Amino acid sequence: MSSPNDLFNQPLAVINIGLKIFAEALQAQAVPCVHVDWRPPAGGNPDLLAVLARLNS
Amino acid sequence: MITRNVVKKNYYSDSVTLMLLSSKIGKMAGVKEAAVMMATDHNKELLTRSGLLLPEGRTATPNDMIIAVTAEDEKSAEAVLQAVEEYFAEEGKSQAGSDEEMVTTKTQATALRLLPGANLALISVPGRYAAHEARKALDNNLHVFLFSDNVTLEEEKELKEKAAAKGLLMMGPDCGTAIINGVGLGFANAVKRGSIGLVAAAGTGLQEVTCLIDKLGGGISQALGTGGRDVKAAIGGSMMLMGLRALAADPATRVIVLISKPPEEAVLDRLTEAIKAIDKPVVTCFLGARVDVAGEKVYPVRTLQEAALKAVELSGMAADRAASYFMSDNLLQQTAAAEAARFGGQQKYLRGLYSGGTLCSEAIFLLEPLLGSVYSNVALDPEYLLPDPETSKGHTLIDMGEDYFTDGRPHPMIDPGYRVERLRREALDPETAVILLDVLIGYGSHADPAGALVPAIREAKEAAAAAGRYLSVVASVCGTPADPQGLEQQEEKLREAGVIVMPSNAQASLLAAAIITSCASTR
Incomplete structure (x- = not known):
């Protein structure tokens, strides 16, 4: 079981998924960060996405 | 064409x-x-x-x-x-x-391998994909800051239940700001560290209060965001409650501040119960309503400014020293009278153009009793809801970060372009007397928002003068000296363009109202 209070006692290390401006802001604050250059799954195709969701569940 | x-x-x-x-x-x-x-x-x-x-x-x-x-x-x-x-x-x-500087990868799974000590995921993908990414992050035992909006209420509930069961923070969806261990997430400001902990369901509200605390000489232990819907009955204040408990147990936090729009009744009861059990002073700011939470160590306030003032006082700073940061009532009235004396005959209305939603709400809340009717695209009272957000009516305050304006257009905190356009339009209206603005700086915000507004402000003032009018422009800058844009530099740019820069959004709103009422009383 984790706790927010454990987080308060650790140096922050962040995975940024999406907008790059937020990864840049973390970089400017010298926070360890990996940026995920996110793309829509299934090429953003809603039908294909529904199939993937069914497979995953 | x-x-x-x-x-x-x-x-x-x-x-x-x-x-x-x-x-x-x-x-x-x-x-x-x-x-x-x-x-x-x-x-x-x-x-x-x-x-x-x-x-x-x-x-x-x-x-x-x-x-x-x-x-x-x-x-x-x-x-x-x-x-x-x-x-x-x-x-x-x-x-x-820039590969060496920023490690970039394609999936969350690879990112975890590249950063094995990761403890938080900051997610800002389009809404329909956001819950999926957040779920994965929680499964990987990461605390989550979810900036994305357009996540369904059912998904929010599911994510927050999952997070609570694992003891993880689930900040958002639609969470704009947090400061964890001194690190700003999303749109946040570079504030000093200290003993005041905050939990807020109001992004720019959290920015304003943390910045004011910093300006008053106080410091922040942790500032947690919950997303605006957390206080709805369907979510039950789940993240707000977890945040309160975490701050109560945090030895570095001596004073707690809670900021939110008025919660639904069932949620308020749960929050009240949690607050009463806390053995630290708790300042409660339910914007737009007088909600008094009873309790020996509970301090209900009405505005963001009062929340910051009360918090720094409770953290041990002398009240008069903190209060001296703000403009005295006397000087405020004098400034208002001097501005009002310069208007032409037809000028009578206040037009506020906001980029911060909570700042706009604070202004509406303060101005309604002073000006009578204040129209807005975010008015709670349907009578004062603008039929067309593009057209002002009487005294108007516009939240330009609201969905209507940001559909297909960047948020005004990132790109002030559309706000500049609106400012030009408002200034052309011969009935406009005062323009009220907020300027938000910090991580994530535009690199020079004051610089982007200033040319339009100068042009508007010159055009008004040429037409025999005087345009009064009042603003406040939400930020700190340590922000990348620099508080003093931003304030100075505005002052050089003839803007009256006030120490807080609340005081900017009060001055704008005083100018309008002073003008009305001299006619």
């Missing part, structure tokens, strides 16, 4: 990048309208509405990018298409060149 569409197959870029690029190319010579968007159904609808979509664009899929332009002639249209190509070529180069 000529319209051109170019479809880039299987090409993706995030919405903020594309909206900023659209805004830039829209200002090029000979261009009537231009946009670069991912070809989702919604975006194609937006392009259709602005007459920008051609049959070749209509066939594009959500995985494709559309560049659309309407220009005076072929040459201008071609220049836009070329500028977009150059932009992406340049971005490709800079990404390749």
Whole structure:
């Protein structure tokens, strides 16, 4: 079981998924960060996405 | 006029990048309208509405990018298409060149392998994909800051239940700001560390209070965001409660501040119960309502400014020292009278153009009793809800970060372009007397928001003078000296353009109201 209070006692290390401006802001604050250059799954195709969701569940 | 569409197959870029690029190319010579968007159904609808979509664009899929332009002639249209190509070529180069500085990968799973000590995921993907990414992050035992909006209430509930069961923070969806261990997440300011901990269901409210605490000499232990819907009955204040308990147990936190719009009754009962069990002073600020939470160590306040003042007092600072940061009532009234004396005969209305939603709510709350009727696109009272957000009526306060304005357009905190346009329009209205503005700086915000507003402010003031009027402009800057844009530099730019810069949004609102009432009483 984790706790927010454990987080308060650790140096922050962040995975940024999406907008790059937020990864840049973390970089400017010298926070360890990996940026995920996110793309829509299934090429953003809603039908294909529904199939993937069914497979995953 | 000529319209051109170019479809880039299987090409993706995030919405903020594309909206900023659209805004830039829209200002090029000979261009009537231009946009670069991912070809989702919604975006194609937006392009259709602005007459920008051609049959070749209509066939594009959500995985494709559309560049659309309407220009005076072929040459201008071609220049836009070329500028977009150059932009992406340049971005490709800079990404390749900055690999050493920013570690970039394609999936959350790989990111975890590259950063094994990761403890938090900051997620800002489009809403329909956001819950999926957040779920994965929680499964990987990461605390989550979810910036994305358009996540369903059911998904929010599910994510928050999952997080609570694992003891993880689930900040958001639609969470704009947090400061954890001194690190700003999303849109946050560089504030000093200290003994005041905050939990807020109001993004720019959290920014204003943390900045005011910093300006008053106090410091922040942790500032947690919950997302605005957390206090709805369906969610039950789940993250707010977890945040309160965490701050109560945190030895570095001596004073707690809670900021939120008025919660639903069942949620308020749960919050009250939790607050009463805390053995630390708790300042409660339920904006827009007088909600008194009873309790020996509970301090209900009405505004963001009062929340900051009370918190620094409780953290041990002398009340008079903190209060001296603000403008005295006397000076405020004198300043108002001096401004009011300069107006032309028809000028009588206040027009507030906000980029911060909670700051706009604070202004409405303060101004309503002083000015009688205040119209807004976010008014709680339907009588004062603007029928058309594009057209002001009487005294008007506009939240330009609200969905109507940000559909297909960048948020005004990132790109002040549309706010500048609106400012120009308001200034042309012979009945406009005072323009009220907020300027938000910090991580994530525009690199120079004051600099972007100043040319329009100068032009507006000059045009008013030429027409025998005087335009009063009042603003406050939400930020700190340590922010990348610099508080003093931003304030100075505004002052040089003739803007009266107040120490807080509350005081800027009060001065604007005093100018209006002083003007009315001298006629």
